[in-house]
Every structure is written in structure tokens, then in C-alpha cells.
Amino acid sequence: MSDPLFDTRHVRRAFARAARSYEAAARLQHEVEARLLESLEFHAATPAVVLDVGCGPGRASIALQKHWPKATVVALDLALPMLRETRRRAGGWRPFARVPQPVCADVRALPFADGSVDVVFSNLCVQWVADLPALFAGLRRILRPGGLLLVSTFGPDTLQELREAFAVADAAPHVSPFATIAQFGDALMHAGFRDPVLDRDLLTTHYADLSTLMRELRAIGATNALATRRHTLTGRARFAAAAAAYEPLRTPVGLPASWEVITALAWAPQHGAPIREAGMDVARFPASGIPVRRR
Numbered sequence: 002m003s004d005p006l007f008d009t010r011h012v013r014r015a016f017a018r019a020a021r022s023y024e025a026a027a028r029l030q031h032e033v034e035a036r037l038l039e040s041l042e043f044h045a046a047t048p049a050v051v052l053d054v055g056c057g058p059g060r061a062s063i064a065l066q067k068h069w070p071k072a073t074v075v076a077l078d079l080a081l082p083m084l085r086e087t088r089r090r091a092g093g094w095r096p097f098a099r100v101p102q103p104v105c106a107d108v109r110a111l112p113f114a115d116g117s118v119d120v121v122f123s124n125l126c127v128q129w130v131a132d133l134p135a136l137f138a139g140l141r142r143i144l145r146p147g148g149l150l151l152v153s154t155f156g157p158d159t160l161q162e163l164r165e166a167f168a169v170a171d172a173a174p175h176v177s178p179f180a181t182i183a184q185f186g187d188a189l190m191h192a193g194f195r196d197p198v199l200d201r202d203l204l205t206t207h208y209a210d211l212s213t214l215m216r217e218l219r220a221i222g223a224t225n226a227l228a229t230r231r232h233t234l235t236g237r238a239r240f241a242a243a244a245a246a247y248e249p250l251r252t253p254v255g256l257p258a259s260w261e262v263i264t265a266l267a268w269a270p271q272h273g274a275p276i277r278e279a280g281m282d283v284a285r286f287p288a289s290g291i292p293v294r295r296r
Contacts, residue, residue, distance in 0.1 A: 006131035007177075009107070011226045013079050016057075019222035020082035024058050026220035029206055033153050033262050034061050034124045040266055041068055041120075044149045048072050048119030052143070053101070054108050054152075055079070055126025059087025062101035065122060066091075072119075076101040077108070080222075109136060113143040123152040125262075128179055129226070137192035144269035150194060155179045156261030158203060162250055163214065163258065170242035171235065174227050182263050194267035202262045207255035211244040214258055 016023075038061065047069055053062040056076035066074045076087050084103040091100040106112050108123075109130060121140050130136045140150060157179045164176040180188070182201050189197045208214040218224060235243075247256055 006228060007129055007226050008228050009079075009226075011224075012129050012222075015219075015224045015226060016078070016080035016222035017082045019220060020058060020080065020086050022220040023083070023222060024060065024086070026217050027057075029204060029260055030057075030125050030221065031060070032204070033264070034064075037061075037122070037124055037151055037153050037264060038064055038068070040151050040264075041065075043266060044120055048149075050075065050118045051120045051122065052077060052113070052118045054121060054123035054140075055129075056087055056101070057083050059083075059090050059101060061122060061124055062087055063091055065120075066099060066101055070099055074101045075104055075118075077104045077106055077111075079105070079107055081105050109139065111139050111143055115142055116145045118143045118148060119145055120149045121151070125153050125155065127152060128154045128177065133180055133185065133188035134191045137188050137194065141192045141194060141269055146269055146271040148269040150189075150265070150267045150269065153262060153264045154185065156185075156201060156263045157181055158259055158261035161259050162247060162256070163211075166211070166243045166247035167239075169246035170239040174229060175225050175235075177225075177227060179261070185263055185265060189265060189267050193270045195270050197265055197267035199263060199265045202264075204260045204262060206258050206260065207252065208258060209255055211240070211247050211256065214256065 019026075049072060051065050051069060051072050051074045053059075053065060053074065053076050056062045056078045059076055062074055062076040066072070076084060078084050078087075084105055087101060087103060093100075104112065108126065109132075121144060127133070127136060144150065159179055160176045167175040182199055186197055186199050208217070250257055
């Protein structure tokens, strides 16, 4: 599938290469994941099916399986090597064993039946999708009425220092644009999700130099995947200019990198709830609920 903003093939390759290095480098991702997992208490009943979207090496999928040992946990990722890491960490895929089940797929084309999932969990994945209303419409489609959505993403203040430093050295974009918390909430409401609760946190990590920050980003697969990116190497001169522009921001603990983290909790609507689509109110009902007159 094509994306107007991101090169999806590049995203897949970057995370495939990062499969082995991700776990050790993803310190901030682990922190956000832990906060998101705390919200599982809002789903009191034991779900039958739980979907971890953008599972990476499976850390959250395994935690979800431990939290709900009787549930079927599905680990979904765009990069097949990430699913291999999930298999390794979970001890392999064993028939009838309660371990996360792998699905290699694009979140923009979810291969699941309507109303087949009770909980959708997604930690720092959806920022790689440009069309948020379409993304949330797809997640709403697969969730059962009353199903829970737990999702985190990055906001526009993320890596603002890196963005500004490279802007001094290069006209080509180096950092993705991220949706605001208002745009994120609007997309949830547009898709019909009910009672959304959104939070925003600003976290800061520190690095010895620009090279250290760039190595960490590569290790977690967060490379420049913009369709409009420069397709040649940045070059020593441009990198040195960006490093020089970044240097005045140095603190006693190193160069700062800001991360605006947006988390959202929402529920799928009941059948028949009106949803705004293309300027019209649309009500959806399961086909089994339509009475059929037999002659």
C-alpha cells in the first residue's frame, strides 16, 4: 500500500534491520509501554482476543499474555524479523499453547474480521501512518462493540532539537511531522470511538553527541522514512553543520532530545451508534442482526 507521507517499504526495511538491536536501545519506548500497560485495568472482563499492533520484538505481547493468560494474544508487525524476535522471546510458537500468535501485516489493511477483537494495544507505532482517520476506522471495524483501544504515539514537539539542527544544514526534511493531540483526538472521534481519554507528556533523553543520538534512532528503526527525504547520504559537511547547530543546546548531562508522547484510551461504539463519515451520519449493524423474511 502507498502512503502519501511515508515510504512504507523503507519503514519495513528499517525495522527489519533493527529487530536484534531494538530491545537494548528502546529505553524510552519501554517507559511509555509500561505506562500504557497500566491502563489495562480499565478492561475488567477477560478478553477473548487481544491485538498488539506494531509489536516489535514482542515485549508488550508477552506482557499482555501474562496479564490475560486465557486470551488469544495476536502479535502484529510490518517487519517479519520483529516477529521472529517475538517468537524467540516467547519460547517459540507452540500449538495450543498460550503464547502470542504472529501476524505479519500492515496496520492500514488489517486481516481480521469485523468485530473479532476485544482489545487493541499499540505502543508508538501509529506515528508511521499518515491517514489517522482511516487508521482508526480500521481499528474500529475489527473491535467488538465496547472493545478497548489503548494507543500511544508521538506529538509534534518530538525531536524538535534534531529537526531544527538539521534545518540549519539541509533543506531536505530529516524528522517526521507528527499529529497534534487535537488532531489525534479528532481522528478518534471521527472514527466513532466513544469517551476518549487523551494524555500528553513531554520526556527528555540526553546524548553525548549527535552521532550517539543517530545511532540510537537507527537501532530502534526510527530512521528518516519520509517520501520526500534526501535519497543520498547526508554527507560529512551537512552532518557537521547540524552537529554545530545542536551544540548550543548542550546541558551538563548532554545534548537533549525531546519526546512529546500522546496516549489515548477509547471504546468502540455499539452497533447502531451514528458515526460521521463523508459528512453524513452512518449507522452500522451486524449482518446477523438484519431480519430476513422467508417465503
